[in-house]
Amino acid sequence: MADVATRSSNGIPRVAFVTMTRAAFREYQRENQPVIITGVTERWRAAEWVDSLGRPDVESLRRLFGGDEVTVHDGGHGTREMTVAGYASWWASRGGEEALLYLKDWHLAALHPQYEAYEVPLCLGEDWLNEHWQSPEQGQLGGGDHRFVYVGPRGSATALHADVLFSYSWSVNVVGRKRWRLVPASERRRVTDAGTQPLARWLREVPVAAGAPAVPIVEVVQEEGELLFVPSGWYHEVENLDDCISINHNWLGAHAAHWPLVRLRETLDDVRSGLDDEDAHDLELLDDLLERRAQRALVRQIEELGTAGGEDVPALKRRRS
Template sequence: MIPFVIVPENTTSLYESYQKVYEECLEGNKPCVLSEESTCKWLARTDWTYPDGSLKFDFLRSRFGRAGVPVVQSDEQSDYASRLQVPVSFDDYLEHLESKRPLSGINAPHGHVWYLKDWHFQRAFPEYRAYTVPLYFSSDWLNEYCDARYPYEPDKDYRFLYLGPKGSWTPFHEDVLQSFSWSANVSGTKKWYIFPAGEEQKLIQADGQLPSDVTSVDLSGCVHFVFVQRPGEVIFIPSGWHHQVHNLDTTLSVNHNWINAATVGNLWNLLRDSLNKVKQEIEDCAADFVDAHEWNRQCQMILKADLGMNYPEFFDLLLFIGTRRIQCDNEHEQYEFVRMKDIESIRGTFKQVEFSLDELPREDGAPDAIRKFLEVL
């Protein structure tokens, strides 16, 4: 079982419950579960499902059917990113789920388990408020930044919708950018296998790789939790915790990845360590570059391709969030609590990274901007 369950508190104690979850779960990097009360008023639950919890396929088809969605062959995944996503229409996928009819335009044998994964639903339908982020997880630097910097790019955020039949699953993995994640079941049931950070090392195989399916290996010597997530429940997965997820029946869920003050240090460590690996892997090419600045530029380009973020974007993220937090004032206690957490964390992170500013491309204005920002702080 998950170590503890948190039920939404009465609004009269909103600040206390918010602070409790932030300190125990986010800063403490521990999992938790919110009860179905936290999602019961979502349009995604009231408009998309019947009283028995099953999906309203006709409504989903009429409202969103024309949208293009990405699907993968869930039954043939050897690791988290091993299968290419195939674009189909949402209408076609719903028809496939209902009637088991093969998906149109896909040259694959009939009988595969197709899983709709990583659909940027909120970007596709920005005016449709299908759900609201649970208050406890609302301090989200990553999506706040993406919304401001890349408002018109359809795939440039970290909010996803998943829909799959019984038997669809997600292989063993940890989330991108050392992020937190929360996942809410709109309909259906999921079975989670969750491993505290570091426990995955006990599962490394003879080839040096982690298994894609932990249900096929001996877990007796490895600390882990098994949790069955019911409709409406929201599960929080900490930074760096590996997990594997199986749909026990037809399941639709919403998932966000995000970072904030509590996990930005993990992201910085990931970027720094990954950049060092990039430099080691291509160090034999260093002499081919005009100077150190050109070398650093190439390393940052590779880092961005590998992780989806590099030093310039990371520093821009910190400057963006820090400036917003300094300029914004809010009368709500819970906002002021996390605003001060954000400012304190950004100050500390910038002081850690000052030695890395020389590794930025020559034309990047981050060094001067960061030094000026530290003067304001």
């Protein structure tokens, strides 16, 4: 791991943006360990979303992007759709008593590519996930852009979860601080069922078997301008300690490539274990059909590529049929 790191009390290293190289970051990816990179937002245009008192300038978001449709969470299980202008009105008039509305998963980068709110730090390396969604075949929003802006008042929170397909995520606080509670991937089965679903909404509610040691939790306060790298399979919950605006991406690269398979495999095994005999048999049949189909498609592709670098196509066909 990078030797320029200082360690916070919980052991998560903090490394200055200017000293974090791609090679150094790759070590955290390979070890699947979190790291905080400090001073990331210094040159970001998103700085104009902060007012002169250092608070989220939600009025500026209204001016810039007021017509965007976004999803807002009410702190229970409820969500509602509204415009950024509608959210800014709620923000300006919010009192102490009502539910805290948390604007999440706003696809700002996809909706406003010309605005260039921020630059993804190069040290994070390749991003197969968003590269896929931005390919010409997918169109701009393709249903799957994984680049988000979050706007939430102090006290709003995100419940226990792991990220989509056990991808990596990074999260940067443009303004405000967040408290993260993370469960190392090696301990994740203690907080989920066999199908990778969390056992409770919050870590404090996760049942611990009598006599079992407490689930080890890594807790960290992420300061303004800091990027937190959340590795694959690390379940986490997050609380806004101040009024916050943050940006986060889910992403995948070579070191995380196997994690989606891990998650899909565990989910599938869980579904399988709940099937009756007849459905299980149908599923097996479907598996076989798909496998055969996939093999045929592979052979066809190789044929289309001609000799495929000297491969003996008929021999390959024999092997696959």
